[in-house]
Amino acid sequence: AQSVTQLGSHVSVSEGALVLLRCNYSSSVPPYLFWYVQYPNQGLQLLLKYTSAATLVKGINGFEAEFKKSETSFHLTKPSAHMSDAAEYFCAVSDKTGANNLFFGTGTRLTVIP
Amino acid sequence: ETGVTQSPTHLIKTRGQQVTLRCSSQSGHNTVSWYQQALGQGPQFIFQYYREEENGRGNFPPRFSGLQFPNYSSELNVNALELDDSALYLCASSSPSYYGYTFGSGTRLTVV
Numbered sequence: 001a002q003s004v005t006q007l008g009s010h011v012s013v014s015e016g017a018l019v020l021l022r023c024n025y026s027s028s029v030p031p032y033l034f035w036y037v038q039y040p041n042q043g044l045q046l047l048l049k050y051t052s053a054a055t056l057v058k059g060i061n062g063f064e065a066e067f068k069k070s071e072t073s074f075h076l077t078k079p080s081a082h083m084s085d086a087a088e089y090f091c092a093v094s095d096k097t098g099a100n101n102l103f104f105g106t107g108t109r110l111t112v113i114p
Numbered sequence: 115e116t117g118v119t120q121s122p123t124h125l126i127k128t129r130g131q132q133v134t135l136r137c138s139s140q141s142g143h144n145t146v147s148w149y150q151q152a153l154g155q156g157p158q159f160i161f162q163y164y165r166e167e168e169n170g171r172g173n174f175p176p177r178f179s180g181l182q183f184p185n186y187s188s189e190l191n192v193n194a195l196e197l198d199d200s201a202l203y204l205c206a207s208s209s210p211s212y213y214g215y216t217f218g219s220g221t222r223l224t225v226v
Contacts, residue, residue: 100208102149106155
């Protein structure tokens with residue numbers, strides 16, 4: 001079965017500081033992994049995805065994530081936080097079978113302090 | 115290229131009523147999935163439609179049902195609404211050539 005665990009339901013960083021949002025996955029097959037961002041009262045926007053190509057994945061808005069099989073991790077990073085990064089971030093894993101549906105973590109709310 | 119559009123954006127229903135939510139998939143996408151996002155939680159998979167057939171279902175009771183139409187748009191129907199059905203319902207579309215899903219902005223359903 002597939003699942004993800006997001007460590008830290010709330011993360012606060014200062015503007016300009018490094019952003020690190022943690023995601024660990026569990027999957028019985030090599031996974032496809034995703035990070036989505038959700039702004040208040042909006043749907044989900046895809047930041048980046050890992051589909052078994054390069055292990056370091058670059059996404060939109062300066063975010064990137066590294067797939068580490070040995071650690072079963074897919075942490076999201078951004079070198080310098082911007083006020084507009086404040087949002088809810090969700091990590092998700094795909095089951096890659098049947099419906100290829102996504103299993104989401106419980107989310108991490110990022111606050112950026114000016 | 116149009117994205118995924120959902121209607122209505124907000125809805126208030128009474129317990130026991132029925133509701134229909136609508137979704138137009140992104141141009142070129144033939145697969146539609148529905149997710150339920152309760153307050154403070156991550157989205158949970160309800161079901162997926164591909165070529166007008168249900169192609170997978172999550173852990174939701176049969177009173178959650180759906181349809182997909184020849185133009186790939188979709189409906190989510192929920193019968194006998196319960197208070198716990200209050201949530202944001204998200205529609206996502208995809209296609210075989212695009213691995214990943216494009217999400218709509220959702221319908222916020224409140225059951226009172």
